[in-house]
Amino acid sequence: MIAALFAANAAFAQVIPPGSSQLNPPLPPPPPRIEAPVIPQMDAPITQNYAPAPQPSFSDRITSCLDEAAANGLGPSARAAYSRACANQ
Numbered sequence: 001m002i003a004a005l006f007a008a009n010a011a012f013a014q015v016i017p018p019g020s021s022q023l024n025p026p027l028p029p030p031p032p033r034i035e036a037p038v039i040p041q042m043d044a045p046i047t048q049n050y051a052p053a054p055q056p057s058f059s060d061r062i063t064s065c066l067d068e069a070a071a072n073g074l075g076p077s078a079r080a081a082y083s084r085a086c087a088n089q
Helices: 002-011 058-071 076-087
Strands: none
Touching: 058 076
16 A cells, blocks of 8 residues: 555656756757858859740740730720630640
């Protein structure tokens, strides 16, 4: 019975280092690591990005085709037919 009481009290014991209090807040996390940006070298060869330009979306093509049709003076029905044919090319 005495061993059970001793074991129960030991389970709730906390180790408090000397010179500190139970009311001290936890330490804040370390600040994020700051890295210097990469500086291009004067002697380094120039690297080119040869990726093709992305194709415009269907909505972008319709908009540009409608603008072309309006600039050419087409009426609303002719403008709709022109934009369909133009965007599907």
